[in-house]
Amino acid sequence: MTHLRSRARSVLLAAALIAGTVGTVGMTAACDGGTPTEPKGRASPKPTTTRNTVMWHEPASYVYTLTSTSQALAGRFRVTVRDGEVAEAIGLDEDSRRAVQQRPSDIPKIGDLMAMVEKAWQEQADTAEVEYATGGHPARITLDVDENAIDDEAEYVISGYEPGAG
Secondary structure, eight states, X not given: OOEXXXXXXXXXXXXXXXXXXXXXXXXXXOOOTTSOSSOOOOOOOOTTOOOOOOOOOOOSSEEEEEEEBSSSOOEEEEEEEETTEEEEEEESSHHHHHHHHHOGGGSOOHHHHHHHHHHHHHTTOSEEEEEEOTTSSEEEEEEESOTTSSSOEXXXXXXXXXXXXX
C-alpha cells in the first residue's frame, strides 16, 4: 500500500474542519478478508504539506465493505455504489443494521471518504492519511483534525472492494 500523510498544527483550521464534519467523522475500523491489513509501502510528504494528490479515481459502480466503530456510525457495512451513488447498504451486524435503518444517508461512498481527506489536507489537519491497496484503491483512511482534541479521530478501512460490480 502507498501511504500519504499530512500534518500541520492549526487550531483555528482544525476547529473549522470539526464544525464541518461533526457527525460524519470519528470512525475506527478494522479490516476483514479481501484487502491486506498490513501497509505495503509508505510515502510521507513534508509535515507542512497542505494538499496532496488523490491517487485513485472513483468508478461509477463498485461494492466494498466498510468496518467501523464510532459514536456516529458503528458496524460492518456492505455498500453497493451504482451511477456514483450509494444504491444499497447492508448492515452486517446489529449496530450496522440499526444505522442503515435509522440513517441510511450516513453510509459513505469511498469518494465521500476521499473528499473528507482532501478537505482535511486543505485545512491542514494534524493527520490526513490514505493507504492504498496493491490494486490502487484506498484501503485505509485515517483522519485526526487536532491531535489534542478528543473524539475527532476517524479511521475507515475498506475491504472486499470490487470495481464495476453492483
